[in-house]
Amino acid sequence: MSGRLAGRRIAITGAAAGIGKATAKAFLAAGATLALLDRNVAGLSDLEGCAIGFDAGNPDSVRAAVETAATELGGLDGLVNAAGVFEVAPIGETTLDMWTRMISVNLTGPFLLCQAAIPYLKAARNATIVNLGSASALSPFPGLAAYGASKGGVATFTKVLAAELAPDIRVNLVCPGMTRTRMVSDWHPDEDELAKTAKRTYPLQRIAEPEEIAAAVLFLSSAESSFITGTTLVADGGRTFH
Numbered sequence: 500m501s502g503r504l505a506g507r508r509i510a511i512t513g514a515a516a517g518i519g520k521a522t523a524k525a526f527l528a529a530g531a532t533l534a535l536l537d538r539n540v541a542g543l544s545d546l547e548g549c550a551i552g553f554d555a556g557n558p559d560s561v562r563a564a565v566e567t568a569a570t571e572l573g574g575l576d577g578l579v580n581a582a583g584v585f586e587v588a589p590i591g592e593t594t595l596d597m598w599t600r601m602i603s604v605n606l607t608g609p610f611l612l613c614q615a616a617i618p619y620l621k622a623a624r625n626a627t628i629v630n631l632g633s634a635s636a637l638s639p640f641p642g643l644a645a646y647g648a649s650k651g652g653v654a655t656f657t658k659v660l661a662a663e664l665a666p667d668i669r670v671n672l673v674c675p676g677m678t679r680t681r682m683v684s685d686w687h688p689d690e691d692e693l694a695k696t697a698k699r700t701y702p703l704q705r706i707a708e709p710e711e712i713a714a715a716v717l718f719l720s721s722a723e724s725s726f727i728t729g730t731t732l733v734a735d736g737g738r739t740f741h
């Protein structure tokens with residue numbers, strides 16, 4: 500097997516849709532062997548790999564999923580945390596349920612996944628973790644208090660892990676701007692309006708395709724980024740660079 504990820508055994512959460520699915524496809528094309536983790540198991544059926552149903556917000560479910568992934572793949576060289584949920588509301592209408600859901604899946608989820616995967620990653624060589632943050636945690640966006648807080652937490656969590664796990668495991672963050680997935684189409688159902696907004700607010704004048712974010716995740720999971728840890732790769736069409 501040849502390719503940028505040849506021989507690498509990698510678990511990807513959120514692989515049933517959007518950025519996680521695009522990442523799984525890119526990783527397969529690069530020669531990786533995958534464990535595909537998602538609460539939507541049916542959405543994993545078009546991907547080659549070990550499909551595992553799990554709930555990122557449930558500690559027992561996360562531990563069991565990581566154990567199954569490592570057993571099925573014979574170890575783990577990498578982890579990508581792409582599972583996530585997104586809800587928008589002004590602070591006064593942000594219910595405790597919404598807050599808890601986003602913190603649980605987007606922040607506690609990566610914590611539990613990393614904690615469960617670290618013993619396997621430490622046993623591997625040149626292991627990597629890539630977490631998905633968000634440009635919305637870098638540049639405050641009204642209505643995203645809970646989501647932005649969860650992603651801001653992931654950003655700090657990623658840096659702490661990078662410091663703690665060096666030199667054994669490299670840990671990095673990818674912060675996408677708006678990307679063409681269900682998460683965004685649910686938020687902006689009118690495609691023409693979305694295109695106009697993107698043209699006005701993004702220097703590159705459009706939103707991202709999931710494959711463009713997957714390319715950033717692949718870079719940070721491959722030997723091409725061998726001297727990079729604790730970094731944030733912002734893939735947001737220039738939206739937050741000022």
Ligand SMILES: NC(=O)c1ccc[n+]([C@@H]2O[C@H](COP(=O)([O-])OP(=O)(O)OC[C@H]3O[C@@H](n4cnc5c(N)ncnc54)[C@H](O)[C@@H]3O)[C@@H](O)[C@H]2O)c1
Nearest residue numbers: 513515516517518538554555582583633677678680681682
């Ligand atoms: N799409 C964007 O514009 C955008 C921008 C910035 C960051 N992100 C982040 O990128 C990641 C991927 O987002 P996306 O746009 O591909 O979203 P998506 O909604 O298309 O896919 C998310 C996936 O996560 C899975 N998932 C959700 N909750 C889960 C849970 N509790 N347990 C297990 N699986 C669960 C879903 O089933 C789905 O397959 C997320 O962390 C998101 O916050 C997305």
